[in-house]
Amino acid sequence: MFRLLEGKDVNLRVMEKEDLPLFAEWVNLPEFFGEYNPLRQTSKAEIEKNYDKSTLEQTGFIIEKKDGSKIGFICHFILVHPAGKLLEIGYSLVPNERGKGNGTEAVEIMVDYLFLSKDIMRVQACTDTRNLASQKVLEKAGFKKEGTMRKCLFIRGQLRDACLYSVLREEWKEPKILTRTA
Ligand SMILES: CC(C)(COP(=O)(O)OP(=O)(O)OC[C@H]1O[C@@H](n2cnc3c(N)ncnc32)[C@H](O)[C@@H]1OP(=O)(O)O)[C@@H](O)C(=O)NCCC(=O)NCCS
Numbered sequence: 001m002f003r004l005l006e007g008k009d010v011n012l013r014v015m016e017k018e019d020l021p022l023f024a025e026w027v028n029l030p031e032f033f034g035e036y037n038p039l040r041q042t043s044k045a046e047i048e049k050n051y052d053k054s055t056l057e058q059t060g061f062i063i064e065k066k067d068g069s070k071i072g073f074i075c076h077f078i079l080v081h082p083a084g085k086l087l088e089i090g091y092s093l094v095p096n097e098r099g100k101g102n103g104t105e106a107v108e109i110m111v112d113y114l115f116l117s118k119d120i121m122r123v124q125a126c127t128d129t130r131n132l133a134s135q136k137v138l139e140k141a142g143f144k145k146e147g148t149m150r151k152c153l154f155i156r157g158q159l160r161d162a163c164l165y166s167v168l169r170e171e172w173k174e175p176k177i178l179t180r181t182a
Pocket residue numbers: 032033034036037090091092093094097098099100101102103104105126127128131132133134136137140
């Protein structure tokens with residue numbers, strides 16, 4: 001079956017209710033989001049409530065390998081700013097699937113999908129300045145660093161700086177992975 005968000009090694013699939021128990025397990029494992037993201041513990045009920053509130057403006061996807069195994073999560077959401085709406089992405093992989101190019105491919109698929117499906121000028125992402133893996137993923141996927149947001153993240157008891165990255169529609173130009181869209 002042809003699936004729209006299909007890459008070379010991974011596919012993205014919109015998260016379904018059946019994925020929520022696994023997602024709840026991931027979210028509550030400190031190593032899933034890793035040392036450069038806030039700690040969080042969330043009940044399954046809270047996760048279900050947020051899932052029911054999901055809209056086209058905020059959607060989560062499961063990152064799957066070609067054999068169907070679920071290896072991570074990527075989402076897009078809107079940050080409302082007085083001058084307009086900013087579309088941001090976030091992502092995380094299970095530890096034993098990192099360092100194999102899966103994060104880069106998932107972000108590339110998401111960027112293609114967002115520019116193909118939405119009338120937006122930019123996609124942005126924000127990451128702890130110490131998170132070199134995430135910065136590398138963004139740069140490989142065509143994002144540029146815009147600057148540093150000072151002390152904007154509260155992580156493991158400390159305020160941390162974050163890098164803001166973006167890719168503009170004119171820099172993206174055309175799909176890198178989702179070339180088969182019809
Ligand atoms: C960030 C994350 C998604 C990266 O995904 P990944 O699949 O491991 O990354 P890739 O394998 O695509 O690697 C991309 C590049 O980063 C490099 N890289 C990977 N881990 C690295 C590390 N710890 N330090 C420096 N560079 C690293 C890779 O070598 C690769 O560069 P190369 O192609 O030049 O060799 C993954 O590490 C993760 O899930 N981390 C925990 C959650 C997180 O931090 N999410 C991001 C929140 S902003």
